[in-house]
Amino acid sequence: MDIHFVLMDAFNELGMRKFVLLLMIMVSYPSQAFALDELTEDSINHIAQQFIDFHRTEDETLLQSVMSNDVQVTVNQGSSGFGFVLQYDRGEYLDYLKKGHRSKTRVGTDVSFISSEFLGNREAKIIIRYRSKKLNKYVWMEGLIELINGEPRVISVDEYN
Numbered sequence: 001m002d003i004h005f006v007l008m009d010a011f012n013e014l015g016m017r018k019f020v021l022l023l024m025i026m027v028s029y030p031s032q033a034f035a036l037d038e039l040t041e042d043s044i045n046h047i048a049q050q051f052i053d054f055h056r057t058e059d060e061t062l063l064q065s066v067m068s069n070d071v072q073v074t075v076n077q078g079s080s081g082f083g084f085v086l087q088y089d090r091g092e093y094l095d096y097l098k099k100g101h102r103s104k105t106r107v108g109t110d111v112s113f114i115s116s117e118f119l120g121n122r123e124a125k126i127i128i129r130y131r132s133k134k135l136n137k138y139v140w141m142e143g144l145i146e147l148i149n150g151e152p153r154v155i156s157v158d159e160y161n
Helices: 003-014 016-034 041-057 090-100
Strands: 067-079 082-088 111-118 123-132 137-148 151-160
Touching: 041 111, 041 123, 041 137, 041 151, 067 090, 082 090
Parallel strands: 067 151
Antiparallel strands: 067 082, 111 123, 123 137, 137 151
16 A cells, blocks of 8 residues: 555544644654664674675675765875875775775675774774785775764774785
């Protein structure tokens, strides 16, 4: 049954005041039910698992669901002071990761969840290590997670190799 018909039937049976009250309850309920007040270990592990699954499958929708729209990404390439720093937005970072995984023989790459830590009750950090085929070495990814409108999101990513 279409939602429009359900709402029209409710309006006809309840009257205007009760209908508006019912509509307000329906609209406000999901945001109250799913909003978090503080980060949990499960929410942090879920985000880490999304990164791990992305590196194994290269399915970018996994990261799009956990990254903030205005995530800031800093990629530090090189060592011993002879390197360069790249700044990416969300879309550029996903493209960068896909290019780093390019392989003619298989999809995905070696990846492992190193650690996580709480930085208060509304912020946390995860560290993941993955193998970049393009650079032919391991890359350390540090993601900063924060609650945004009650949803845990990655707001900052720093990569080192």
